[in-house]
Amino acid sequence: MKRIFIAVTTLIFCAAALASLSAAACAAANNGLYLYEGKIYHIFFHSLIIDTQKAFTSKNRGGYNDWMTTKDEFKAILPLLHREGFVLVNLTDIAKKQADGKVVKKSIYLPRGKKPLVISVDDVNYYEYMKGDGFAERLALDDEGRVTAVVAGSGGTERFDSEGDVVPILDSFVENNPDFSLNGAKGVLAVTGYQGVFGYRTNTLAGAERAEAAVCAAAVAKRLKDTGWTLASHSYTHMQKFRDGSISLADLKKDTQKWKAEVAPIVGSTPVYITPFGCSFQPSGERLKHLTENGFYIFCPVYKEMNTIFGDTYVVNYRLNMDGYTMLRCPERMEKYFFNPSQIIDQARIKYFPQAK
Numbered sequence: 001m002k003r004i005f006i007a008v009t010t011l012i013f014c015a016a017a018l019a020s021l022s023a024a025a026c027a028a029a030n031n032g033l034y035l036y037e038g039k040i041y042h043i044f045f046h047s048l049i050i051d052t053q054k055a056f057t058s059k060n061r062g063g064y065n066d067w068m069t070t071k072d073e074f075k076a077i078l079p080l081l082h083r084e085g086f087v088l089v090n091l092t093d094i095a096k097k098q099a100d101g102k103v104v105k106k107s108i109y110l111p112r113g114k115k116p117l118v119i120s121v122d123d124v125n126y127y128e129y130m131k132g133d134g135f136a137e138r139l140a141l142d143d144e145g146r147v148t149a150v151v152a153g154s155g156g157t158e159r160f161d162s163e164g165d166v167v168p169i170l171d172s173f174v175e176n177n178p179d180f181s182l183n184g185a186k187g188v189l190a191v192t193g194y195q196g197v198f199g200y201r202t203n204t205l206a207g208a209e210r211a212e213a214a215v216c217a218a219a220v221a222k223r224l225k226d227t228g229w230t231l232a233s234h235s236y237t238h239m240q241k242f243r244d245g246s247i248s249l250a251d252l253k254k255d256t257q258k259w260k261a262e263v264a265p266i267v268g269s270t271p272v273y274i275t276p277f278g279c280s281f282q283p284s285g286e287r288l289k290h291l292t293e294n295g296f297y298i299f300c301p302v303y304k305e306m307n308t309i310f311g312d313t314y315v316v317n318y319r320l321n322m323d324g325y326t327m328l329r330c331p332e333r334m335e336k337y338f339f340n341p342s343q344i345i346d347q348a349r350i351k352y353f354p355q356a357k
């Protein structure tokens with residue numbers, strides 16, 4: 001009799017667990033959503049070139065050609081992604097950290113035929129070296145409280161530009177094509193700290209000026225998060241030692257401490273760490289352990305296949321760069337998963353870099 005009681009109790013428990021599990025699936029099905037178990041696609045950009053003549057004739061022209069995307073290219077990319085069935089998802093929806101510190105995969109439900117896409121942007125800081133080279137100056141709230149780009153005009157003037165960078169362009173595209181976003185997801189913005197945040201030089205200002213800049217940057221951060229954007233750490237220093245993986249644990253600790261002390265109070269805490277230069281840390285190494293102990297558990301290096309790897313305390317979601325380097329030198333990387341980049345290459349690249357034909 002005791003055995004029968006235990007067996008019945010076990011069956012009831014299992015049935016309840018299955019009912020709980022199926023409830024989410026049933027709710028998703030009722031909304032026309034289906035469990036997706038394939039690749040999580042992740043592409044990334046830097047700040048957009050909005051004046052190609054300035055960018056492609058500057059002293060930094062080679063780097064801009066390699067690592068940047070133009071405004072017209074980005075505007076052409078979005079409709080193609082939409083047409084190919086991609087839908088934006090929040091990066092933080094792919095995994096969750098449990099109370100015991102373990103990171104587990106979360107189920108993703110999408111409309112049938114759709115593929116999940118994450119778009120991220122590195123170095124959303126508007127560095128000093130970019131000034132006068134055809135980029136926006138900073139992000140700000142416009143008269144209606146929307147995040148827009150501030151662009152320098154003639155004679156020291158400034159103006160809002162609703163096509164001045166990724167944020168306002170993508171916001172507008174999602175507004176006009178709501179099926180391109182799942183639950184209002186937009187993208188991920190990765191910031192350093194050594195030259196401030198979002199174009200506000202909180203690193204060098206002091207006193208009331210620093211406080212005012214921090215308030216402006218924090219207002220931008222809040223609005224971004226309220227409208228579907230995720231903010232990420234891109235380290236504080238972006239030092240060259242990240243490039244070849246030689247950054248020591250001691251240096252990484254100092255870097256992390258600076259980011260948490262100076263940037264996190266402005267943008268808020270985040271579980272996302274977008275590695276400088278796309279570098280990877282060994283899963284069993286002390287450096288990754290240090291970052292996970294400081295609240296980061298979603299890591300985004302760079303690799304053309306965009307693999308996603310789950311560990312006990314982390315998830316690694318690799319990204320593909322959609323920039324001049326990939327479009328001109330490795331177009332097969334984009335064509336394999338997305339489209340032939342020849343459709344969207346800005347003719348200004350060909351004009352200023354004819355050897356790239």
